[in-house]
Amino acid sequence: MAIPSYNCRNCSKADLLNSGTDQSFRSCIEPRSLQHLDSPEVRLVNKNRPSSSHTVLLEIILQTKPPRIPLQVANRRNPVDTMPVPLVDLIAPPPLRHRPMSVAPHVLANASKAVPLCLFMSLPARVPANSATDQLHPYTRILYPREELTKNCETGQIGVPHLRHYFEHTGRFPSPLLTATETHSLGRSFVPDEETVLVDIVARWGDPSVSREYMRSGPREFVAFHPQSVKAAIVTCGGLCPGINTVVREIYLALKNIYGIREIYGVQMGYRGFYAPDLNTVPLSDEFVKGIQHRGGSILGSTRGGFELSLIVDSIASRGLNQVYIIGGDGTQRGAYKIFEECMRRRLMVSVVGIPKTIDNDIAIIDHSFGFVTAVQEAQRAIRAAYVEATSGFNGIGLVRLMGRNSGNISMLATLAAGDVDVCLIPEIDFDLDGPHGLLIHLENLLKQKGYCVVVVAEGAGLKHIQKAQESEHEVDASGNVRMPNVGLWLAEKINSWFSSRGKEVNLKYIDPSYEIRSVPAVATDNIMCTLLAQSAVHGAMAGFTGFTCGTVNTHHVMIPMKEIISKGRTRVDLSSRMWHRVLASTLQPPLKNK
Numbered sequence: 391m392a393i394p395s396y397n398c399r400n401c402s403k404a405d406l407l408n409s410g411t412d413q414s415f416r417s418c419i420e421p422r423s424l425q426h427l428d429s430p431e432v433r434l435v436n437k438n439r440p441s442s443s444h445t446v447l448l449e450i451i452l453q454t455k456p457p458r459i460p461l462q463v464a465n466r467r468n469p470v471d472t473m474p475v476p477l478v479d480l481i482a483p484p485p486l487r488h489r490p491m492s493v494a495p496h497v498l499a500n501a502s503k504a505v506p507l508c509l510f511m512s513l514p515a516r517v518p519a520n521s522a523t524d525q526l527h528p529y530t531r532i533l534y535p536r537e538e539l540t541k542n543c544e545t546g547q548i549g550v551p552h553l554r555h556y557f558e559h560t561g562r563f564p565s566p567l568l569t570a571t572e573t574h575s576l577g578r579s580f581v582p583d584e585e586t587v588l589v590d591i592v593a594r595w596g597d598p599s600v601s602r603e604y605m606r607s608g609p610r611e612f613v614a615f616h617p618q619s620v621k622a623a624i625v626t627c628g629g630l631c632p633g634i635n636t637v638v639r640e641i642y643l644a645l646k647n648i649y650g651i652r653e654i655y656g657v658q659m660g661y662r663g664f665y666a667p668d669l670n671t672v673p674l675s676d677e678f679v680k681g682i683q684h685r686g687g688s689i690l691g692s693t694r695g696g697f698e699l700s701l702i703v704d705s706i707a708s709r710g711l712n713q714v715y716i717i718g719g720d721g722t723q724r725g726a727y728k729i730f731e732e733c734m735r736r737r738l739m740v741s742v743v744g745i746p747k748t749i750d751n752d753i754a755i756i757d758h759s760f761g762f763v764t765a766v767q768e769a770q771r772a773i774r775a776a777y778v779e780a781t782s783g784f785n786g787i788g789l790v791r792l793m794g795r796n797s798g799n800i801s802m803l804a805t806l807a808a809g810d811v812d813v814c815l816i817p818e819i820d821f822d823l824d825g826p827h828g829l830l831i832h833l834e835n836l837l838k839q840k841g842y843c844v845v846v847v848a849e850g851a852g853l854k855h856i857q858k859a860q861e862s863e864h865e866v867d868a869s870g871n872v873r874m875p876n877v878g879l880w881l882a883e884k885i886n887s888w889f890s891s892r893g894k895e896v897n898l899k900y901i902d903p904s905y906e907i908r909s910v911p912a913v914a915t916d917n918i919m920c921t922l923l924a925q926s927a928v929h930g931a932m933a934g935f936t937g938f939t940c941g942t943v944n945t946h947h948v949m950i951p952m953k954e955i956i957s958k959g960r961t962r963v964d965l966s967s968r969m970w971h972r973v974l975a976s977t978l979q980p981p982l983k984n985k
């Protein structure tokens with residue numbers, strides 16, 4: 391039997407933008423028409439955006455009697471959504487209401503009291519146990535009003551702080567983009583504060599789905615700063631990372647070209663540049679940033695250590711800075727949060743914005759940090775060289791050491807990218823060296839089977855084996871990070887002496903690309919990411935948000951409260967994740983444990 395199809399002819403783009411979506415859908419299809427259907431399925435075709443129509447459809451379904459009407463929802467524009475998505479057996483607790491999400495006034499007014507603004511979405515859909523045979527998948531999520539969502543907040547995270555939460559009188563000016571000429575209207579599509587991005591997008595059929603969400607970045611219709619009053623500074627901290635210069639340049643260009651800001655400074659050599667007498671704060675200009683996106687490193691200089699909170703905030707106050715852009719990793723974001731808190735405590739109306747930077751990719755929540763793809767690409771070149779050496783020598787062993795003291799992200803993805811690796815050792819795994827199931831026997835077996843092998847070892851892997859580890863745990867860098875003994879050299883020596891003690895000739899080639907993977911210019915995808923992050927940072931600061939870090943979540947740019955980022959700490963490779971399992975499938979490495 392042909393499936394009846396209902397086309398939503400009324401929705402136009404204008405309708406959607408003016409929130410006319412629900413209405414136009416309702417006028418297309420009424421619950422009544424569904425009640426009298428004898429077809430087992432109905433297909434609705436929405437010409438435009440599917441998401442809101444789904445919610446309306448769900449309402450319609452639930453109003454029909456009997457409430458079980460499988461539906462297919464198709465969308466003509468987006469090929470992904472053209473896949474029929476049947477809705478089945480949606481049983482919701484009555485009364486089901488869909489109300490548009492909006493920020494409850496008391497939440498905004500009391501944000502300084504740390505009212506959780508973290509939002510949850512819940513799917514009150516249930517699939518009866520015996521319906522598995524239907525093979526239909528519940529699809530629609532119901533948005534609950536924010537007030538209800540906040541009750542369900544498990545983590546007590548706070549929302550993105552805004553200057554108006556701390557100051558009675560903050561500026562509110564129409565965005566300069568409103569009056570911009572066409573040539574300056576870049577990035578003009580305003581994003582409302584109510585627009586959010588879901589974090590947990592994988593759902594399991596039959597389980598209630600819950601997801602966090604973050605405020606979407608982008609230009610706001612009203613800004614908190616008059617462009618002539620803005621005095622901005624940019625600082626880069628921690629280790630180098632491909633793309634830093636692009637972020638610096640794009641923050642400068644977004645401030646200048648999108649918002650017409652003139653006073654933009656670069657702070658030299660990391661946090662200490664705010665106060666050290668021998669360092670300068672340089673005014674940024676078109677000439678200064680010209681072509682820097684093609685260069686590795688940091689044009690401003692980047693250092694570890696030197697975090698002196700009160701000196702830094704004194705400097706912010708005495709220079710009259712009201713926007714501070716802080717580019718750096720986990721440690722830097724911790725410092726940035728303290729600067730934000732101190733500015734608010736001293737009643738300094740400053741937007742403090744973090745841009746996450748680390749090739750280790752160990753910052754929580756975000757998809758990945760900029761420069762990581764470039765670092766993985768460079769690391770993969772080293773693995774390729776090790777493979778060539780190993781396959782060209784007699785009993786060749788290619789051993790590559792890669793950066794990553796706490797997290798094996800670079801090693802994991804470079805291994806996956808290269809496809810030539812037999813063993814990938816990261817800080818997160820515990821492995822034995824000797825014994826019948828240890829690493830050395832495994833290498834011997836590989837040489838017997840293939841005549842060569844390639845091993846990747848991350849900087850912080852296998853520490854327990856290195857005698858010096860205990861002593862070196864007390865050695866720290868200027869930022870307090872533990873300095874690692876060189877696991878690559880140690881492992882090379884162990885492998886060589888073990889084979890030699892068994893009278894077996896091996897040819898081990900040790901490659902350590904070391905700083906090469908982070909000192910190169912960013913590849914195209916990283917450069918694009920840097921540009922978008924910089925623009926997000928500027929839009930957020932101009933709108934008056936503060937104490938937030940920019941990042942991508944499910945490929946969308948969002949503003950994340952700094953407090954939430956730092957409360958989660960550095961992330962590590964999850965050994966039960968599908969990504970790690972993919973690496974195991976690629977390397978075929980055994981657990982390397984004797985018991």
Ligand SMILES: Nc1ncnc2c1ncn2[C@@H]1O[C@H](COP(=O)(O)OP(=O)(O)OP(=O)(O)O)[C@@H](O)[C@H]1O
Nearest residue numbers: 628629694695697718719720721722724725748869
């Ligand atoms: N807990 C902290 N509180 C305040 N400042 C910190 C903290 N941890 C680190 N910092 C400061 O942040 C800056 C950078 O820190 P760190 O050297 O650890 O690099 P990072 O930001 O973690 O980046 P990377 O990933 O390159 O290591 C330094 O100036 C350091 O003093």
Ligand SMILES: O=P(O)(O)OC[C@H]1O[C@](O)(CO)[C@@H](O)[C@@H]1O
Nearest residue numbers: 629749750793794795849867908
């Ligand atoms: O020698 P540096 O500058 O301290 O940097 C080394 C560390 O920096 C990183 O590249 C980033 O934190 C780590 O992978 C590495 O351990």
